[in-house]
Structure formats: structure tokens, C-alpha cells
Amino acid sequence: ADQIEIKYTTASVPTDLHTKAMQVFKDELEARVPGRFDVQLYDSGSLFAQGADLDALQRGNAEMTYLSYQLIADAIPAYGLLTAGYLFQSPEHYRAFLNSDIGAEFKQTVSDEMDVQLLDTCYLGTRQLNLRKARDVTTPEDLAGLKLRMPGSDAWLFLGSALGAAPTPLPFGEVYLGLQTGTIDAQDNPLPTVEAAKFYEVTEQIVLTSHLVDGINIAINNETWDKLSDEEKTAMTEAAVASCDWNNAERVANEERLVDFFKSEGLQVTEPDVDAFRSHVQEVYFSSDRSADWPEGWAEKINALAE
Amino acid sequence: MDFFADNALLLMIGLLVMITVAGLPMGLAMIVSSVFYLLMAGRDIGLAAENVLNGVFGNFVALAVPLFIFAANIMNAGKVSDRLLTFALALVGRVPGGLAQVNILTSLIFSGMSGSAISDAAGVGKVITDMMTKDGRYPRGFAGAITATSAVIGPIFPPSIPMVFYALISSTSVGALFLGGVVPALLLVVVLGVSVMIMAKVRGFPVEAAIPWRSFPLVFLRAAPALMMPAILLGGIYTGVFTPTEAAAVSAFYALLLSAFAYRVLGLRAFLDVVRATVRTTAVVTIVLCGAFIFNYVITVERVPASVFAFFDSMDLSAIQLLILLNLLYLAMGCFLDVSTIMLVVTPLFLPSAAALGIDLTHLGVVLVFNMMIGLITPPYGILLFIIKALNGIPVSEMIREVWVFLAILVALLLVLTFVPDLVLWLPRAAGML
Amino acid sequence: MFLAAFCGFIVQIFFRYVMGTPLVWSEEFVMIAFIWTVFWAAAFLVPIREHVTFDVVYDVVSPKTQRVMAIFTMIVALIAFGLLFLPTLDYLDFLTRKKSPVLRIPMHWIYGCYLLFVAGLSLKMAGRLLRLFGPRWRDAL
Ligand code: NA
Numbered sequence A: 001a002d003q004i005e006i007k008y009t010t011a012s013v014p015t016d017l018h019t020k021a022m023q024v025f026k027d028e029l030e031a032r033v034p035g036r037f038d039v040q041l042y043d044s045g046s047l048f049a050q051g052a053d054l055d056a057l058q059r060g061n062a063e064m065t066y067l068s069y070q071l072i073a074d075a076i077p078a079y080g081l082l083t084a085g086y087l088f089q090s091p092e093h094y095r096a097f098l099n100s101d102i103g104a105e106f107k108q109t110v111s112d113e114m115d116v117q118l119l120d121t122c123y124l125g126t127r128q129l130n131l132r133k134a135r136d137v138t139t140p141e142d143l144a145g146l147k148l149r150m151p152g153s154d155a156w157l158f159l160g161s162a163l164g165a166a167p168t169p170l171p172f173g174e175v176y177l178g179l180q181t182g183t184i185d186a187q188d189n190p191l192p193t194v195e196a197a198k199f200y201e202v203t204e205q206i207v208l209t210s211h212l213v214d215g216i217n218i219a220i221n222n223e224t225w226d227k228l229s230d231e232e233k234t235a236m237t238e239a240a241v242a243s244c245d246w247n248n249a250e251r252v253a254n255e256e257r258l259v260d261f262f263k264s265e266g267l268q269v270t271e272p273d274v275d276a277f278r279s280h281v282q283e284v285y286f287s288s289d290r291s292a293d294w295p296e297g298w299a300e301k302i303n304a305l306a307e
Numbered sequence B: 001m002d003f004f005a006d007n008a009l010l011l012m013i014g015l016l017v018m019i020t021v022a023g024l025p026m027g028l029a030m031i032v033s034s035v036f037y038l039l040m041a042g043r044d045i046g047l048a049a050e051n052v053l054n055g056v057f058g059n060f061v062a063l064a065v066p067l068f069i070f071a072a073n074i075m076n077a078g079k080v081s082d083r084l085l086t087f088a089l090a091l092v093g094r095v096p097g098g099l100a101q102v103n104i105l106t107s108l109i110f111s112g113m114s115g116s117a118i119s120d121a122a123g124v125g126k127v128i129t130d131m132m133t134k135d136g137r138y139p140r141g142f143a144g145a146i147t148a149t150s151a152v153i154g155p156i157f158p159p160s161i162p163m164v165f166y167a168l169i170s171s172t173s174v175g176a177l178f179l180g181g182v183v184p185a186l187l188l189v190v191v192l193g194v195s196v197m198i199m200a201k202v203r204g205f206p207v208e209a210a211i212p213w214r215s216f217p218l219v220f221l222r223a224a225p226a227l228m229m230p231a232i233l234l235g236g237i238y239t240g241v242f243t244p245t246e247a248a249a250v251s252a253f254y255a256l257l258l259s260a261f262a263y264r265v266l267g268l269r270a271f272l273d274v275v276r277a278t279v280r281t282t283a284v285v286t287i288v289l290c291g292a293f294i295f296n297y298v299i300t301v302e303r304v305p306a307s308v309f310a311f312f313d314s315m316d317l318s319a320i321q322l323l324i325l326l327n328l329l330y331l332a333m334g335c336f337l338d339v340s341t342i343m344l345v346v347t348p349l350f351l352p353s354a355a356a357l358g359i360d361l362t363h364l365g366v367v368l369v370f371n372m373m374i375g376l377i378t379p380p381y382g383i384l385l386f387i388i389k390a391l392n393g394i395p396v397s398e399m400i401r402e403v404w405v406f407l408a409i410l411v412a413l414l415l416v417l418t419f420v421p422d423l424v425l426w427l428p429r430a431a432g433m434l
Numbered sequence C: 001m002f003l004a005a006f007c008g009f010i011v012q013i014f015f016r017y018v019m020g021t022p023l024v025w026s027e028e029f030v031m032i033a034f035i036w037t038v039f040w041a042a043a044f045l046v047p048i049r050e051h052v053t054f055d056v057v058y059d060v061v062s063p064k065t066q067r068v069m070a071i072f073t074m075i076v077a078l079i080a081f082g083l084l085f086l087p088t089l090d091y092l093d094f095l096t097r098k099k100s101p102v103l104r105i106p107m108h109w110i111y112g113c114y115l116l117f118v119a120g121l122s123l124k125m126a127g128r129l130l131r132l133f134g135p136r137w138r139d140a141l
């Protein structure tokens, strides 16, 4: 049979671990079903700009991409739950969820409404606050009035205000300059991003709020998926799991290393009252309109999967 | 049909060259040829809508361009720039080639607030080009060429958008890159100034009439509110009151306030004319950008950059050889492709080999940005030349005739920067960033 | 529309620094006004010959050759824009399920300006083509 062309596209840059994990996926897939797939990797949004890859999958112009929970929630508001702060607690927690009953229901709904299959969730890192000027941060009240940069979408901005700060949308490319000059007082990202984008050069403090354990899904469009035999589907899934395994191990090791690195760069790394943040954030989420259409009982079930 | 599918890229480039030479506007020609490519390659033609729309809608920074054009148009109509330039003239007008010297100096001042060469050419560049060509004082082609050449200072002197891109893909420091651009930009200003002085002597360009020292305070006072604009913008950006894109809006707003209320020369009718002219120019400039978006998609999906570099990787090169080769390659690519494509698509492919050969990546970044700025004024796809044509109506062919000298100067300076890394690295090292 | 974009900016900066409360919708609002300005103006305000053109060759040949070149480019471009029309419609139709990230405006309304651009420019090019074939073809060069 003809080779199946897989254009695998991401907006992330080549130095990102999950960009490198795409190569792992390609190699693992080739090892399992040699010559069956022609996997072409595109990074840096060179083929489709950030936010446009989902459209590309749905229109059959690309076959695979990384799909964030935020984009899924945009399309299916009920799954806004999965983007809430302090819900998932570890990389394994995501996989336990995907492999559970409600995970299967979730994947089916995504397939029905968004026309893509989710193969596995890779760990993106745990988001921490990164402040331009050091200050005492123990509880959410200490962030009042702080101009916290968030990505420019509704869900992110809500998380920012749930943390107690004043969220400010700013494109990622302007964040460094924004921190340098004080357009913003803080940004939130996993530690490896703080290193890669050099934000530590222009900030004084990292507050380990751990407010969001972020994950991103490897997705393939149904148009391609439905063409595959059962063995090929298994090979695909295994290759995706292998690439996330590699990504997760690297990332966890990296995060452990970085706390010391930032200290050596002269940053203060402080521990806030995480419980105070967690209860405040969860209360804000559950007392807002947005939790109205969240699936009944899922939050409890997901909490129970944390072990 | 297989013939068309297999050779879609070549056929497309052939068609693009043909219709461009035959006079179809650049932006439209890129869209048109890409549509034919998508048809021949059996891909979704809707991509020619999707890529363009997502490209424009997602490019917040692109907004700075029309806003700087707006500010420039207001300053023009409101006579603000006249006063500003009268002042600059009083300072350096007596130097041979006075207006051309003013042109270079203002580019340096303006580059302190813009990260893009296009906003410079569209901003004060437009005004001073008009002044230089008024009453035939300077040849039109020379005026356009010096404006284009001095506009490349914009992204070399901080802030700089291409350098931010480079930092992201190479894991170098944005701060170090910004500082690394300072000395090369100042060098460029000095070298250009001296060359213009020599050219002015040889070709007999006008020296501006000496302004008596006693009228100097008046000239300064009349220009003071306008002179404050760069100060407000620079201060605003560096103290973080606004982002560079917002700074463009502030400059337009400030120019508007000055013209309408302080100098009282801009009426409602004149203002509406300015808006209309700005909208037209904005559309013209952005359509070129649109063409680049879909064209870049085609180049990327055909893996053109990847095949080129697979070839270079198979050769065994020393660090110096690689640097020279990269410079040649980037000069060639700069003639046809836009800066962000080269930066984001091509550069990552050889960064590992450059690092492996011991090339300092901060040095490389500044050299490559400098290199790509040369591409902005290199025919046939010298986008700055097109922009000046759109803004000032100077035929591209006249500018091409004059621009060769400046190209030679830029390339010579590029070579110096390539072989003397300390020129780039000294300042960031002194600041403790490396 | 352009003025709307400009005012949106000023309002954004005013709120952020004078009022101390950043606006979350202004950036998207500005971009919508911008994109509509660009494509609407490109379709209806800017004459084809005013666009950025590689005119080195076109400017030196005789009017008769210019006429041939213009007819050729107009026909090629009209075919391409004709080919582009239905896929653009199809893409906009696909977008009916999407909304903008902050303001939640349907994306097909935001991007609808492109259809306007394709249609408007096609009409303009067809008009130029007709004039190129007519007796006063020199005016259309
Ligand atoms: Na200039």
C-alpha cells in the first residue's frame, strides 16, 4: 500500500522538549511499522501559525499536532473543568484520567465534536509565578493589583484573576521586553520556559505556587485515524506513549535542576501557602458561571485518581 | 496530472517570476501563484485564505506599521516634522550632503523606539525623502536609496523584533543580542555619514544654508514639543509604560495633539485626508505581507530549506567557512524571502552545527540580523525599496541605480562584523550579560 | 474602521495606566478593526496600479507591450481569484463553529472581509480587463 503522509505540526520552538519528542514519536513509529508512514515534522509554527493547527487537522491540511486542554475547552465548554487551576497534580494524573471511564467518555466526545483522536497527554510542566520585583507572597491577597501576563484567551485570563492578580494579555514574544520595562509585573510559566525565554534575566523572584500542572495531548485527525488498521492504531498509540514517556522524564529532571540554577542566577525562590492558593482558586472556579456546565461529579472523580 | 503535481514548486516559481515581471503587484502575484501551486499539488486552495487571515490576525506587532505611517502623515500635514527637521538641519545641515546626513541621524534616533526597518522608512523616512526630493535638490533615486539604507539601522539598534525571534530559537539572551547590536548600528551610522560626505563633495550635493546662531534658540523652541516625542517614546518603552506596538499608537496620538492643538494647523478636513491616505498605504503594505504568508507556507511544505541544509551538512566545514557560507546563503535568501521566514524556518536547521563548530551564537545572531537587513534593500525583492516607492512614488529602478554603493558598504561592514566578533560581543560582555 | 482601531489602542493604554485596570478585549478589538480596514481598503479604495509593483521592466516597454502584459496578468489573476472564491467560502463555512478567544465573536464574521477582498478585487480586475480591450485602453495601463 501507499505510504500514509503524516504532517505533524506544532507552534513550539525546536529547543522545547515536546518538540524534540516529536522526533521520538517518528522513530518509535518507524520501528514498529517500518515504511508505513511518511512522518514530516514542522515546528515553530512554520507550517501553521499558533492556534491554527487544529483548523488544519480538521480540514485535512495536516494530520497530527499537539492539542491543549484550553483549545478543547474552547470547542466544548463543559471541559473547561480540565483547565481549572489545581485540578491535575502530576504527569501520571493526566494518564490515569485518560485511561479511566470518564477519560474514555472524554476522548469519545472530543472525537465526535472535534473530529480528532487523543493518543496520550505529555507533561508540559508546572506553572509557577515569576515576578519582576521581589515581594512577599504568601496568600492570594498578596497578589492584589499585580499585573500578571497571561496568554490572550478567556480561560487563561480567568485563571489569572482566580490567583488574585490583575491578568494582562500579552503575546508571548513581547513578554521579555514587558518584564524588562515593567509593562507587566509578572508572568506565569513552567520553569523550563523561564529558562528558555531568558525571563530570569529580567525578573527577581519565583513563587512556587504550582497552580497548574500543564499537559498537552498528541492528537491525530479522524480522517487519518479511520484509515488505519487495528495494528497500525496500536503502533501509533504506543509511539505516542513512548514519546510522552521520554518527554516527561526529561522535563521532570529539568525542573528539579532549574530551582538551583535560578538561585545561582540570584533569583529568590519562595514557597507560598499553596493550600491557601488552592482553596481560593477552586472556590473562585466553582462559584463562577463557568462551572455551571461542567460535568457532574468529575472533579471528585479526577481528584480520586490522583494516586 | 502527475507532471504538474511533481513539479508544482518549479512551475509556481516560474509563474511568479513571469507575472511579477509583467507588472502584477507583488502581494497579489504571490497569492495568485500560490493558488496555482495548491491546485497543482492537490492541496486545499482554502489555505490561501486560511494562512493569510491567520497571519494578519495573529500578527499584533504588524500593527505598528500603519500606526507609524499614521503618525508620519499627521506630522506631515501638521508641519511637526518640518520643525523637527529644521532643528536637525541647524545641527548637521552644514556638513556636506546635509539633508542626507540628517536622514541618517534621524534613523538612529527613531530606531531607538522601533524594532522594524519598515516603520522607520514609513515614519520619518517618508518625511525626509519628501524634503530631499522637493525642488529636485537631490536625485530622487539617491534620496530613496539613502532612506532605505539608513532604515536598516532600525532592527540592528535595540529594540529589535528579528532578534527576539532569534533568541527564542537559539536559547541566547535577548538582552545580550540587543546590546550586541548597539556598536554595529553606531558603526553603520558613522560609515554611512562619511561616505555621504565624500559622495556630496564628488557629486556636488547641496550644503544647507548656515543658520545664524542667534536664531538657534527660536528654532529649538519651535521644535521642542516635537523633539520631545522620541524622548517620550523611548522613555515610555524603557520604563515600561507601553509596549513597542502601543508606542506607535502613542506617537500618532501625540502628533495629533501637537498638530491640532499646539500648532493649530490641522483642520478636520485635512485630518480626514490623512486618515484616508493612511488607510490606503496600510492596505498596500499589508497585502505584500499577505502574499508573503501564503508563499512561506508553500516553501515550507515543499521542505525547500531542509533540502538545502542537508546538502550543506554533507560538506565538512570549519567555523570560518561555515560563517562565510551562511553569510552568502543568507544574502541570497534575503533577496527573495522575508526576514521572519528565514529566521524561523531556516536558522534552526544549522544552529546545532554552528554551535558544534564553536561559533558564538550571540555573535551569529547579530551577524545574521545585519545580513538579513541587507536583503531588505537588495533587488529584486528589496521590500524597503517597494515601500519607499509606495510612500514617495520614486520608481524602484531609479533607486536600484543608486543603492549599489550603499550595498557595497553594508556588505563590507558585514564582513568586518563576521571576522571581528569583539565588535559585537564587547558591549554585552562589559554589561556582564555573557 | 481605522479610527476605531486607533481609538481602541488609546483606550487600552488609558485604562491600563491611568485607571490601573487593564482591558482584556481591546487588543482583539483592535485586530478586528485592522483586518477589516486592510481587506476592505484593498478591495475598494486602492487602484491596482497603486499597489507595490516590480516595475523595472513594465516601466520601460512600449504602451502596446504594456497592454499585452496587463491583459496577461489580469487574466491569470482573475483565474486564480476565481479558483479561490469557493474554497474561501468553504473555509468561512468551516469557521462558523469557531469564536474569537476573548470577545467570542463568530470567526466567520471576522474573517469574512477576505471574501469581500476576493470578490471586490475580482470585479476591479475584470473592469480593468474590459477597459484594456476597449478603445480607451491607454487609460487602463
Ligand atoms: Na532615514
Ligand code: NA
Residues within 6 Å of the ligand: B110, B111, B112, B113, B114, B115, B116, B153, B154, B155, B156, B157, B158, B159, B160
Ligand atoms: Na530598533
